[in-house]
Amino acid sequence: MKILIADDDKMSRRLLQKTLEREGFEVSAVDNGRLALQQLSLPDGPRLALLDWMMPELDGPGVCLEVRKQHDRPYVHIVLLTSRGSKQDVVAGLEAGADDYLTKPWDPAELIARLRVGQRILQLEDRLVEARETMRFKATHDPLTSLFNRGVIVDLLDRELSRTRREKGCTVVMLGDLDHFKSVNDQYGHLVGDEVLREISRRLLASVRSYDFVGRYGGEEFLIVLNNCASGQAFVRAEQVRNGVANHPVQTMRGPLHITMSLGVLATRDWDTRPVEEILSEADSALYQAKAVGRNRVRLAEPNTSCDTPSQLVK
Amino acid sequence: MKQQGDRSSQDAVDLPDLLVRVDNDHDLLCELIEIFKEEFPRVLQSLQQSVVREDIRSVEVTSHALKGMLSGLSVTRAAAIASQLEQMAREGTSSGLTDVLTLLEREVANLLPELDTYAKETIL
Numbered sequence: 001m002k003i004l005i006a007d008d009d010k011m012s013r014r015l016l017q018k019t020l021e022r023e024g025f026e027v028s029a030v031d032n033g034r035l036a037l038q039q040l041s042l043p044d045g046p047r048l049a050l051l052d053w054m055m056p057e058l059d060g061p062g063v064c065l066e067v068r069k070q071h072d073r074p075y076v077h078i079v080l081l082t083s084r085g086s087k088q089d090v091v092a093g094l095e096a097g098a099d100d101y102l103t104k105p106w107d108p109a110e111l112i113a114r115l116r117v118g119q120r121i122l123q124l125e126d127r128l129v130e131a132r133e134t135m136r137f138k139a140t141h142d143p144l145t146s147l148f149n150r151g152v153i154v155d156l157l158d159r160e161l162s163r164t165r166r167e168k169g170c171t172v173v174m175l176g177d178l179d180h181f182k183s184v185n186d187q188y189g190h191l192v193g194d195e196v197l198r199e200i201s202r203r204l205l206a207s208v209r210s211y212d213f214v215g216r217y218g219g220e221e222f223l224i225v226l227n228n229c230a231s232g233q234a235f236v237r238a239e240q241v242r243n244g245v246a247n248h249p250v251q252t253m254r255g256p257l258h259i260t261m262s263l264g265v266l267a268t269r270d271w272d273t274r275p276v277e278e279i280l281s282e283a284d285s286a287l288y289q290a291k292a293v294g295r296n297r298v299r300l301a302e303p304n305t306s307c308d309t310p311s312q313l314v315k
Numbered sequence: 316m317k318q319q320g321d322r323s324s325q326d327a328v329d330l331p332d333l334l335v336r337v338d339n340d341h342d343l344l345c346e347l348i349e350i351f352k353e354e355f356p357r358v359l360q361s362l363q364q365s366v367v368r369e370d371i372r373s374v375e376v377t378s379h380a381l382k383g384m385l386s387g388l389s390v391t392r393a394a395a396i397a398s399q400l401e402q403m404a405r406e407g408t409s410s411g412l413t414d415v416l417t418l419l420e421r422e423v424a425n426l427l428p429e430l431d432t433y434a435k436e437t438i439l
Contacts, residue, residue: 012384018343083398
């Protein structure tokens with residue numbers, strides 16, 4: 001594990017470094033508080049730190065205060081190591097943000113034991129963060145396809161619409177539905193249906209840019225949000241998505257299946273102040289029309305409501 | 316050759332304690348002594364000048380630094396005197412600083428030769 005030593009006393013620094021290296025720590029050492037703060041602020045910087053109290057430029061408690069302001073970084077366990085040992089000093093050090101406190105001259109066994117405590121706390125924090133991230137993922141993603149779930153994709157669309165209005169840009173909204181998907185489930189069973197949904201989700205993600213959003217809107221319905229996409233590109237982009245689904249059969253445990261998707265597409269304009277529900281309703285109407293005229297096609301929403309591209313029916 | 320058990324109570328360095336601190340690593344001990352020999356005279360001189368100038372803040376900082384260096388090498392009695400100087404300076408006491416400094420100078424008078432002896436010994 002990486003550890004930072006900050007001490008302006010060269011001898012103390014060397015002794016600490018050697019002692020910690022013997023115990024398997026990956027040690028970096030600096031001689032002032034400003035450099036310590038720099039090291040601890042690096043994205044992959046040390047998460048264990050042994051700081052002297054009195055140092056040039058920025059003292060140990062000062063480093064603690066600055067580190068504790070960095071809420072977006074993983075927690076750093078800080079041990080203040082100093083010859084100041086009064087109760088008042090201990091309290092001041094801990095209140096500045098130190099986790100532990102050792103007085104010089106330090107005992108090697110005690111020093112190592114206290115650092116092991118710090119390691120255990122950091123490992124516990126890692127496990128908690130990992131659990132939180134897992135929970136967050138489960139709360140925001142569809143368990144079958146790992147796409148955003150309905151609540152999240154609609155929220156993202158809402159946010160994107162606000163941004164589009166603010167920046168006078170355009171957002172392209174695609175509502176896609178797999179054609180005759182019920183017959184896949186009826187004929188091959190739900191496990192095969194699930195295989196199809198997973199593969200189609202993968203293809204949808206592959207057919208958009210990394211910063212676009214794809215979500216599972218319903219059973220076999222998908223909502224795609226293209227950020228900052230020129231309205232004139234809406235049809236072309238939707239065709240790419242449709243072709244990504246239809247051009248190659250989906251390999252399943254029951255053999256290859258030819259799957260297609262119909263899409264209702266809408267491109268917003270800067271004057272478009274309609275709420276997200278209305279936008280989705282229009283995309284849904286366009287999707288319904290695409291289904292009504294034969295499926296496996298893209299239908300753009302009516303121009304008088306949201307888009308300057310003429311309404312068109314393709315294929 | 317002087318063995319560990321032969322040390323006089325007048326020795327400035329608490330050798331058993333120091334050996335624990337360096338984990339009986341003779342090379343590390345020599346390295347630390349070299350660093351100490353480079354740094355110590357400079358810091359001591361700075362402290363002496365601060366006392367002469369009666370610069371209390373500077374006395375506090377330099378005696379603190381000296382205390383850290385001395386305790387790092389288990390020079391315990393001298394470290395305690397440096398600590399006394401630091402405490403006096405922190406409390407703003409300038410009278411008596413010269414006397415305590417003299418005590419410290421006596422305590423460390425033979426420190427560097429003593430450390431040289433340890434560095435030269437192969438059996439510690």
